[in-house]
Amino acid sequence: MxxxxxxxxxxxxxxxxxxxxxxxxxxxxxxxxxxxxxxxxxxxxxxxxxxxxxxxxxxxxxxxxxxxxxxxxxxxxxxxxxIEEILVMPGLVELLEKLQAKKYPMAVASSSTPEIIDLILNKTDLKKYFQVIASAEQAGKSKPEPDVFLLTAERLGIKPANCLVVEDSSNGIKAAQAAGMTCVAYHSPDADPQKQKEADAVIQNYSQLGIMHF
Structure with missing residues (x-):
């Protein structure tokens, strides 16, 4: 679950x-x-x-x-x-609002540094949706190692098997699966579809994630 x-x-x-x-x-x-x-x-x-x-x-x-x-x-x-504007992925805010209303715990697990994560999430007004924000730097090892996802699950207080990860890179998908988590690949504009095949599912937009899992 x-x-x-x-x-x-x-x-x-x-x-x-x-x-x-x-x-x-x-x-x-x-x-x-x-x-x-x-x-x-x-x-x-x-x-x-x-x-x-x-x-x-x-x-x-x-x-x-x-x-x-x-x-x-x-x-x-x-x-x-x-930079003047950082684009948020289409349909994301609507999904986050829906998940927040249903009281789903949400987190960010990124390979960027804590300072960059904080800067971008504040600039896009996304930070308010997440209970936990973790970086690979804090975890000690980068993706494709699972450490940042395991650290995030620990901070959330939820078992890895009960976490769903949304990723776009091959290294991120490998890390999520190594952590024992379900992984959905988001097919972003720069993503290589061949490298997303290892994910449990692939979505083209965030409305599909809502239909599939929530």
Whole structure:
């Protein structure tokens, strides 16, 4: 029985994946990192620190990983603070209102840093819907490891088996399933349908989630 709903943030609640990709591309150029689009896409849903650690090792970079992580964090804060509008996914607010009215506990489990999560949820006025907000940084390991989802379930006080996760990335889907949770893939504009096949179900819009589960 589903007792709580856990949402990923980027590409699931809000259409921020193109912004994150652009920020990372700028950082690749700044540090003279030549990376293919295919290799870049493998990091969708992965926390920034985990991504830069892997890239630094793979490309034998001379710059410290900590500097790369700090670069990315500063640029992300600057970018999302300055942007005029962050788009919320269509039909999401209506679903959140419905779930809130039915008193379903809701949470966010994101690979973004706590500061970025807070900035985006406040800017889009979505924060008020969630009882728990957790980041991979707080959990200690990034998706596809299940830690952030397990931490979220623990904070909600609900067993993982009774949690439904909404994700868009392959890494997020793997993490949710490794946590023993049901996972629905949200087919966002940037999602690869081939990489969402492992989810328990795929939805094209949030009205479908309401019909399927609530």
């Amino acid at each position: 589903i007792e709580a709903i856990i949402f990923d943030m980027d590409g699931t609640l809000v259409d921020t994946e193109p912004f994150n990709t652009e920020i990372e591309r700028r950082q690749f150029a700044l540090n003279k990192i030549v990376i293919s689009e295919e290799d870049h896409q493998k990091f969708l849903g992965v926390a920034s620190d985990a991504m830069w650690k892997e890239i630094a090792e793979q490309y034998n970079l001379q710059i410290l990983v900590e500097e790369l992580i700090e670069q990315n964090h500063i640029e992300s804060i600057r970018y999302f603070t300055g």
